[in-house]
Amino acid sequence: MANRIFRAVVLGPPGSGKGTISARIAQSFGLQHLSSGDFVRENISASTEAGILAKTYIDKDLLVPDCVMTCLLLPRLEQMTRHSWVLDGFPRTLAQATALNDTCSLDVVISLNIPLETLKERLRHRWIHPASGRVYNMEFNPPQVHGMDDISREPLVQRDEDKPEALVARLRHYKDIAKPVIDLYRSKGILHSFSGTETNKIWPYINSLITGKIPEVQGASQTLPLHSQEQ
Numbered sequence: 290m291a292n293r294i295f296r297a298v299v300l301g302p303p304g305s306g307k308g309t310i311s312a313r314i315a316q317s318f319g320l321q322h323l324s325s326g327d328f329v330r331e332n333i334s335a336s337t338e339a340g341i342l343a344k345t346y347i348d349k350d351l352l353v354p355d356c357v358m359t360c361l362l363l364p365r366l367e368q369m370t371r372h373s374w375v376l377d378g379f380p381r382t383l384a385q386a387t388a389l390n391d392t393c394s395l396d397v398v399i400s401l402n403i404p405l406e407t408l409k410e411r412l413r414h415r416w417i418h419p420a421s422g423r424v425y426n427m428e429f430n431p432p433q434v435h436g437m438d439d440i441s442r443e444p445l446v447q448r449d450e451d452k453p454e455a456l457v458a459r460l461r462h463y464k465d466i467a468k469p470v471i472d473l474y475r476s477k478g479i480l481h482s483f484s485g486t487e488t489n490k491i492w493p494y495i496n497s498l499i500t501g502k503i504p505e506v507q508g509a510s511q512t513l514p515l516h517s518q519e520q
């Protein structure tokens with residue numbers, strides 16, 4: 290765990306493994322895993338004003354507007370001045386990235402490039418527990434009991450927007466809105482892109498990137514690992 294604060298963001302299209310990779314980063318390096326989807330779901334469960342508003346968009350399979358997302362997330366991040374974290378699902382738009390930039394500085398941005406066919410296949414097998422947002426994959430990380438959440442034992446569901454026909458439109462939309470975000474982080478020199486079809490094969494590269502960065506945050510100089518592509 291870093292003595293000084295370390296902050297990372299994971300970007301990628303739906304199904305690219307943002308949640309899976311962020312959880313591994315958090316576990317391996319002792320960082321807090323912050324997920325925008327979890328923040329939204331917590332606010333919906335607590336019936337906060339922003340949560341109620343966000344739900345009206347999520348129910349229509351739309352992104353929550355930038356002003357609602359920033360109101361939900363940024364105050365939480367501002368409170369975490371003493372914590373190292375990895376954030377997934379935010380920022381999704383340039384407006385969100387700019388607002389995040391005004392709130393804190395990032396050490397690393399990881400961008401996941403996964404082929405379309407792989408995304409379709411993964412999401413075809415993705416099942417979620419709606420109340421908690423826990424995500425399973427019937428092949429990669431199946432639940433202990435088929436069709437049931439490991440903790441609550443409630444039934445798992447598949448989301449309509451994970452179906453292949455909806456995914457192509459979602460991906461096009463992702464590319465349009467993510468491009469300026471990726472360009473921003475590239476121009477700041479903190480973007481690292483990883484391509485591949487398997488999380489387990491990408492993971493060692495991300496692991497060595499962060500291992501190299503955390504001592505840097507602590508003050509020791511380190512050479513960037515060969516595997517990372519600084520873009």
Ligand SMILES: Nc1ncnc2c1ncn2[C@@H]1O[C@H](COP(=O)(O)OP(=O)(O)OP(=O)(O)O)[C@@H](O)[C@H]1O
Binds near residue numbers: 303329355385
């Ligand atoms: N940064 C954000 N901007 C706008 N809406 C967001 C953001 N993060 C989450 N949401 C909303 O909350 C919902 C749930 O978030 P979550 O990250 O679990 O999304 P998701 O659609 O499952 O993403 P992915 O398919 O990439 O995993 C999203 O579908 C979206 O409506």
Ligand SMILES: Nc1nc2c(ncn2[C@H]2C[C@H](O)[C@@H](COP(=O)(O)OP(=O)(O)O)O2)c(=O)[nH]1
Binds near residue numbers: 301303305415425429
């Ligand atoms: N088969 C396979 N499935 C994978 C791999 N990495 C992640 N998954 C699964 C877990 C989820 O069910 C789905 C999407 O992963 P996720 O971490 O929820 O992605 P994201 O939507 O947060 O970006 O794919 C992987 O490497 N192989």
